[in-house]
Amino acid sequence: MPTGAPARWRTALSTTVVYEAVSVLLLLAVLAFAVVRPRGWPEAAAAVPAAVLVMLVGAVSPHAAWAQTRSLLPVVGFLALILVLAQLCADEGLFEAAGAAVARWCGSGAGRLLTGVFVVASVTTAVLSLDATVVLLTPVVFATAARTGARARPHVFATAHLANSASLLLPVSNLTNLLAFSASGLTFTRFATLMALPWLAAIVVEYAVFRVFFRTDLAAGTTPGAPQPNPELPVFTLVVLALTLAGFVLASFAGLDPAWAALGGVLVLGGRALLRRRTTPRELVGAAAPLFCLFVLALGVVVQAVVDNGLDTGLGRLLPSGDSLTELLVVAVVAALLANLINNLPAVLALLPLVAPHGPGPVLAVLIGVNLGPNLTYVGSLATLLWRRILHTHGTRAELGPFTRLGLLTVPATLLASTLALWGMLHTIGT
Amino acid sequence: MSVIVWITEGTWPACVAAALARTSPDEEIVLLYVNDDALAETAHGAFAGLLGRGHRERDPGTRLEHLAAASAHRLLQDAADRLGRDCVRMERAGRVEREVVLAAQGADLLVLARDGDRDRLGPHSLGPATRFVVDHAPCPVLLVWPGEAPRTTLPPPPPPGHHH
Numbered sequence: 001m002p003t004g005a006p007a008r009w010r011t012a013l014s015t016t017v018v019y020e021a022v023s024v025l026l027l028l029a030v031l032a033f034a035v036v037r038p039r040g041w042p043e044a045a046a047a048v049p050a051a052v053l054v055m056l057v058g059a060v061s062p063h064a065a066w067a068q069t070r071s072l073l074p075v076v077g078f079l080a081l082i083l084v085l086a087q088l089c090a091d092e093g094l095f096e097a098a099g100a101a102v103a104r105w106c107g108s109g110a111g112r113l114l115t116g117v118f119v120v121a122s123v124t125t126a127v128l129s130l131d132a133t134v135v136l137l138t139p140v141v142f143a144t145a146a147r148t149g150a151r152a153r154p155h156v157f158a159t160a161h162l163a164n165s166a167s168l169l170l171p172v173s174n175l176t177n178l179l180a181f182s183a184s185g186l187t188f189t190r191f192a193t194l195m196a197l198p199w200l201a202a203i204v205v206e207y208a209v210f211r212v213f214f215r216t217d218l219a220a221g222t223t224p225g226a227p228q229p230n231p232e233l234p235v236f237t238l239v240v241l242a243l244t245l246a247g248f249v250l251a252s253f254a255g256l257d258p259a260w261a262a263l264g265g266v267l268v269l270g271g272r273a274l275l276r277r278r279t280t281p282r283e284l285v286g287a288a289a290p291l292f293c294l295f296v297l298a299l300g301v302v303v304q305a306v307v308d309n310g311l312d313t314g315l316g317r318l319l320p321s322g323d324s325l326t327e328l329l330v331v332a333v334v335a336a337l338l339a340n341l342i343n344n345l346p347a348v349l350a351l352l353p354l355v356a357p358h359g360p361g362p363v364l365a366v367l368i369g370v371n372l373g374p375n376l377t378y379v380g381s382l383a384t385l386l387w388r389r390i391l392h393t394h395g396t397r398a399e400l401g402p403f404t405r406l407g408l409l410t411v412p413a414t415l416l417a418s419t420l421a422l423w424g425m426l427h428t429i430g431t
Numbered sequence: 432m433s434v435i436v437w438i439t440e441g442t443w444p445a446c447v448a449a450a451l452a453r454t455s456p457d458e459e460i461v462l463l464y465v466n467d468d469a470l471a472e473t474a475h476g477a478f479a480g481l482l483g484r485g486h487r488e489r490d491p492g493t494r495l496e497h498l499a500a501a502s503a504h505r506l507l508q509d510a511a512d513r514l515g516r517d518c519v520r521m522e523r524a525g526r527v528e529r530e531v532v533l534a535a536q537g538a539d540l541l542v543l544a545r546d547g548d549r550d551r552l553g554p555h556s557l558g559p560a561t562r563f564v565v566d567h568a569p570c571p572v573l574l575v576w577p578g579e580a581p582r583t584t585l586p587p588p589p590p591p592g593h594h595h
Contacts, residue, residue, distance in 0.1 A: 216558025220441030379478035
């Protein structure tokens with residue numbers, strides 16, 4: 001039997017190591033399950049039991065788990081509202097109208113078309129989140145390129161890249177932003193003001209790289225076919241969306257949770273769609289992705305076990321606490337690496353508690369890292385390898401070559417440019 | 432024996448015109464379009480990046496595959512209309528440059544368009560896919576300008592006494 005203080009300390013240490021090992025294994029299992037989704041089971045089917053398990057073995061106390069869940073609940077609720085808002089906009093034909101407008105104004109040249117796609121994808125990502133850009137805008141962008149007779153490759157790749165790199169602007173642009181927003185203690189408008197320049201910097205760098213990387217496809221030009229009827233612009237939807245954005249700002253000044261503005265937008269557009277029988281309550285609930293919300297809550301508990309049992313002291317020591325340019329760059333690079341190693345969602349959940357005590361600067365640097373990093377490997381390297389195997393068994397080949405080569409050019413450059421811009425904003429307007 | 436015309440967005444009308452001008456009426460013309468697998472893959476990958484969102488039926492990659500098939504069909508139809516004579520339409524999918532080389536096995540001629548930067552005529556005036564096809568084509572190749580041939584200003588000659 002161990003006796004005395006050093007022995008007790010050793011026992012405590014080894015228990016912590018076991019807890020950490022169990023938590024990390026469970027986290028990896030949860031991520032692997034989410035990628036493979038055996039028999040189409042929802043991701044929460046593994047995440048929820050894993051969260052219960054880390055509590056049962058004592059890697060995280062029920063009290064701490066509940067505190068984490070309670071802090072994540074409003075974030076996840078806000079995300080669900082934005083997902084519904086984006087779906088309602090899609091149902092009203094907003095994205096088709098945007099695609100048609102791009103084809104009309106920018107269809108005379110492939111370079112102009114790329115500019116149009118950049119504008120639409122950046123704004124869509126910022127306002128309606130990256131989910132909207134990936135799921136709802138990508139097919140529209142392809143159709144727009146096909147309609148103007150342009151090669152689709154630069155435009156489709158731009159949509160995929162901007163879903164990540166144009167998601168820096170608003171708290172609603174990405175789930176990672178909502179998490180960082182609640183950890184930073186900033187108001188909605190302050191967050192947006194600080195991130196405006198990093199957002200622009202990332203987009204400008206992406207644009208410059210795309211013009212060079214895809215110069216051949218862009219030089220091939222366009223051959224517009226027969227003119228097609230233009231879809232009607234959903235003015236009502238656009239107005240409600242603009243009012244919702246204004247609501248975010250007003251709520252921020254009034255000290256209210258900006259989620260209320262999102263709720264307002266959803267109630268107006270959703271109520272109208274229900275009255276006109278364009279959607280059903282079931283579809284609205286489905287758009288809110290309740291199982292995904294459950295997955296995020298459970299993932300939060302598992303990640304907390306990983307953080308509390310050693311990551312906080314290990315990685316916490318590695319992360320600088322100041323907001324000098326070098327320190328911000330180190331934080332952003334570590335975040336990007338972790339996002340590429342595991343995935344950006346667990347990465348941001350793990351890093352935020354470590355940097356939140358040091359103020360908004362490092363929190364926003366983490367955000368830059370986890371949002372820009374995924375342009376190198378879609379889901380994080382381990383999960384991407386797994387995903388590739390799954391696709392292969394379904395008969396689809398995934399050649400990661402072009403995406404990875406492009407990411408190797410844009411990710412370091414956008415990381416540097418955005419962090420530099422963040423540093424500039426922090427030191428000119430402050431937090 | 433046949434003439435293969437590689438149809439790509441932006442440059443195909445010049446290829447169709449060249450094929451019409453340089454084939455006799457009894458020669459078979461094959462209009463070839465290759466769907467770029469990288470497009471659907473990128474969309475599949477971006478969706479996989481949204482970890483936890485489930486619902487494979489929402490995967491934009493699948494939508495893209497259908498849209499790409501429809502778009503290829505339309506493009507080949509436009510090219511066939513422009514050609515205005517009997518032809519074979521061939522649709523393939525995969526790595527574009529490899530599929531073109533494979534399709535050209537045993538052909539009499541492969542017609543394709545230059546697609547590099549037309550303002551700067553070399554070196555590297557061909558895009559990577561076209562370059563690959565020209566390098567690996569298993570048959571004679573006819574390389575046409577997508578528009579009017581630009582006036583070439585030759586680079587300055589090597590200095591006297593310079594030997595390659």
